[in-house]
Amino acid sequence: MDLSLRDIAYCKGVGTKRADILRKELGVHTALDLLRNYPYKYTDRSRFYRIADIENEDTSVQIRGRILEWHTLGVGKGQRLSATFSDGAHTIELVWFQGIQYVKLAKDTEYLLFGKPTRFNHEYNFVHPDLTPMSKVTPEMTQGFEPDYNTTDKMKRAGLHSKGLRTIIASLIPELKQGVNETIGLDIRTKYHLMSLTDALVNVHFPKDTPSMHKARERLKFEELFYAQLQLMRQLKQREQNPGYLMPVVGRSFHHFYEHCLPFELTNAQKRVIREIQADLKSGHQMNRLLQGDVGSGKTLVALLCALLAKDNGYQTCIMVPTEILAAQHMETLSHLLRDTDVHVALLTGSTTRKQREPLHAALRSGETDILIGTHALLEEEVQFANLGLCIIDEQHRFGVAQRSRLWYKNELCPHILVMTATPIPRTLAMTVYGDLHTSIIDELPPGRKPVLTLHYSNQRRATVNQFIEQQIGMGRQIYVVYPLIKENENLDLADLQNGYDTLRQTFPQYSISMVHGQMKAKDKEEQMQRFASGQTQILVATTVIEVGVNVPNASVMIIENAERFGLSQLHQLRGRVGRGADQSYCLLLTRLELTKDTRKRMDTMVATNDGFKIAEADLQLRGPGDLEGTQQSGQVLDFKIANLATDGQLTEVARHAVEDVLQDDPLLESDWNRVYKQRLDILRLTSKSWQGIS
Numbered sequence: 018m019d020l021s022l023r024d025i026a027y028c029k030g031v032g033t034k035r036a037d038i039l040r041k042e043l044g045v046h047t048a049l050d051l052l053r054n055y056p057y058k059y060t061d062r063s064r065f066y067r068i069a070d071i072e073n074e075d076t077s078v079q080i081r082g083r084i085l086e087w088h089t090l091g092v093g094k095g096q097r098l099s100a101t102f103s104d105g106a107h108t109i110e111l112v113w114f115q116g117i118q119y120v121k122l123a124k125d126t127e128y129l130l131f132g133k134p135t136r137f138n139h140e141y142n143f144v145h146p147d148l149t150p151m152s153k154v155t156p157e158m159t160q161g162f163e164p165d166y167n168t169t170d171k172m173k174r175a176g177l178h179s180k181g182l183r184t185i186i187a188s189l190i191p192e193l194k195q196g197v198n199e200t201i202g203l204d205i206r207t208k209y210h211l212m213s214l215t216d217a218l219v220n221v222h223f224p225k226d227t228p229s230m231h232k233a234r235e236r237l238k239f240e241e242l243f244y245a246q247l248q249l250m251r252q253l254k255q256r257e258q259n260p261g262y263l264m265p266v267v268g269r270s271f272h273h274f275y276e277h278c279l280p281f282e283l284t285n286a287q288k289r290v291i292r293e294i295q296a297d298l299k300s301g302h303q304m305n306r307l308l309q310g311d312v313g314s315g316k317t318l319v320a321l322l323c324a325l326l327a328k329d330n331g332y333q334t335c336i337m338v339p340t341e342i343l344a345a346q347h348m349e350t351l352s353h354l355l356r357d358t359d360v361h362v363a364l365l366t367g368s369t370t371r372k373q374r375e376p377l378h379a380a381l382r383s384g385e386t387d388i389l390i391g392t393h394a395l396l397e398e399e400v401q402f403a404n405l406g407l408c409i410i411d412e413q414h415r416f417g418v419a420q421r422s423r424l425w426y427k428n429e430l431c432p433h434i435l436v437m438t439a440t441p442i443p444r445t446l447a448m449t450v451y452g453d454l455h456t457s458i459i460d461e462l463p464p465g466r467k468p469v470l471t472l473h474y475s476n477q478r479r480a481t482v483n484q485f486i487e488q489q490i491g492m493g494r495q496i497y498v499v500y501p502l503i504k505e506n507e508n509l510d511l512a513d514l515q516n517g518y519d520t521l522r523q524t525f526p527q528y529s530i531s532m533v534h535g536q537m538k539a540k541d542k543e544e545q546m547q548r549f550a551s552g553q554t555q556i557l558v559a560t561t562v563i564e565v566g567v568n569v570p571n572a573s574v575m576i577i578e579n580a581e582r583f584g585l586s587q588l589h590q591l592r593g594r595v596g597r598g599a600d601q602s603y604c605l606l607l608t609r610l611e612l613t614k615d616t617r618k619r620m621d622t623m624v625a626t627n628d629g630f631k632i633a634e635a636d637l638q639l640r641g642p643g644d645l646e647g648t649q650q651s652g653q654v655l656d657f658k659i660a661n662l663a664t665d666g667q668l669t670e671v672a673r674h675a676v677e678d679v680l681q682d683d684p685l686l687e688s689d690w691n692r693v694y695k696q697r698l699d700i701l702r703l704t705s706k707s708w709q710g711i712s
């Protein structure tokens with residue numbers, strides 16, 4: 018019988034009660050589901066250890082030997098059984114705390130001991146090891162690799178520990194060997210040297226040797242990546258067919274601005290990216306494009322030029338940003354750049370008053386407003402456009418996909434979508450996280466930028482840091498001091514910030530200091546920012562509210578307090594606030610003296626490079642893809658069972674190529690084998706949570 022149809026309850030050794038637990042804890046409903054529950058590691062049962070070989074607590078080991086003597090210690094609950102086990106050369110202690118009465122030991126028997134060593138008082142021992150008399154050891158027990166499975170407490174209580182699962186899965190293997198429905202066509206398997214699904218499932222659980230384990234895992238990883246890419250690329254192809262507003266004209270607004278208002282020559286990268294976007298705008302199909310560019314690479318100007326293109330074709334643009342500060346900043350930048358034009362820009366945020374809104378809404382509906390900048394407030398029902406043609410979403414990782422898709426309902430046709438992000442992510446990860454978008458990259462900074470010099474100090478060097486602050490302000494520069502703000506502990510963090518502010522005021526009574534944090538009223542925040550931006554204050558003390566987008570070219574020093582509490586991409590974003598003017602800029606990372614290995618690596622990476630992509634790569638290695646900034650809310654396919662985007666980048670590329678080939682020949686997946694792909698995609702879509710989030 019087809020294993021994908023066999024209810025898990027009817028598998029040997031399961032039954033209704035355990036089936037319930039498997040469904041709830043693992044989402045396992047059928048025999049095939051259980052076979053798809055892969056081991057997270059293996060123990061090499063073909064290797065026999067000697068006691069002297071034991072060197073860590075991570076690896077289960079097996080040793081042949083005899084029990085020399087045993088005795089019980091303590092009384093009542095504290096009672097335990099201790100035995101001395103010898104492999105002929107050395108001895109090691111075995112300990113039992115529970116079920117002592119059931120432990121049967123004999124002196125004249127040779128045993129096979131199996132278990133994980135524990136370190137106690139500088140010595141290793143075994144707690145509750147498995148002991149099997151050698152006379153009862155079957156050849157299978159000491160062959161190949163033994164799989165270990167993730168389990169939960171609930172599962173363990175029902176006997177569904179790793180060993181229990183192993184027994185159930187082992188009993189399914191004979192049937193499995195008769196074959197399961199293949200999910201990857203023979204042409205692709207041949208081309209990329211992949212195992213059949215049947216072989217892969219047998220060998221992922223019970224590999225006979227190391228190469229077959231690797232081949233099995235590779236095949237299963239490939240399958241996951243292949244279907245993820247297939248899903249994403251099909252979506253991309255379907256979207257490419259969406260009708261979109263036609264914007265073929267490069268007209269007066271664009272030309273006038275380009276020739277008379279542009280404060281500097283565009284970089285080649287900016288020019289290239291604008292050409293790519295322009296091609297989308299005149300294609301007649303809806304644009305879905307991601308614009309990646311490191312902090313300071315000049316994305317704002319690109320956004321503005323695109324908005325002008327839209328205007329020249331009779332369409333409005335909205336620019337959505339994550340914070341009010343950033344919205345205000347964009348408003349100021351754009352108004353300034355557009356001061357000698359007839360382009361109308363408006364600002365709408367949560368703190369726009371009802372009275373201000375009425376004329377604003379009217380100007381939007383009449384089409385008088387060309388560009389609307391704002392926060393989430395843009396998404397409200399009452400905000401209606403005359404002719405919204407382009408949506409630009411800045412710093413996208415703050416917005417979920419659901420919000421992105423809501424923008425689409427503002428008009429008859431989906432407007433063109435341009436997502437801008439300053440969080441570089443490695444290419445192979447981008448392929449998955451943003452696999453449903455076309456990508457443009459600004460890979461060049463405006464000329465004349467001096468790289469920011471990054472230094473790492475421990476808190477004990479505060480005197481040096483203060484001297485440095487004094488010297489820089491003396492040269493006319495301004496300084497950011499940033500404190501981490503972590504949601505769970507907001508009050509404590511704000512206290513940190515307040516302390517820092519007070520200390521700075523005492524240390525530098527001669528300077529003016531601004532302070533900004535997320536709990537302030539928008540108006541106060543803006544006033545404080547304004548004082549800093551206009552040079553009235555020399556120091557800005559802030560939480561990470563300033564992380565995104567703030568632009569004060571005269572501020573050339575970024576001091577990050579408790580830098581150990583920030584992730585790499587956040588540190589990089591913060592550092593991007595400086596280095597925007599002509600002066601040498603600095604980023605000072607302050608941490609405590611004692612650091613964990615990971616923290617040290619993060620600080621070293623920051624000191625070593627300014628390259629956002631290198632930093633993203635390091636971040637990926639340190640934290641794994643799920644925790645990366647930019648991926649958390651992407652709602653994309655990241656819940657892989659066996660593939661790992663941090664380490665399987667190359668295989669992701671291979672899978673992508675395979676998918677490209679398939680879709681090239683048969684975009685609708687109608688031919689024989691491709692119908693199988695299509696069916697499986699439908700099943701995956703129904704059963705996977707994260708796939709449902711895709712808009």
Ligand code: ADP
Nearest residue numbers: 281282283284311312313314315316317318463
């Ligand atoms: P980001 O990509 O981080 O949003 P911005 O758009 O804020 O970067 O640009 C950073 C700074 O670089 C701004 O002060 C902007 O005026 C300036 N800038 C942008 N493009 C150029 C250019 N081609 N040449 C010189 N300066 C530029």
Ligand code: MG
Nearest residue numbers: 316317411566
């Ligand atoms: Mg920006």
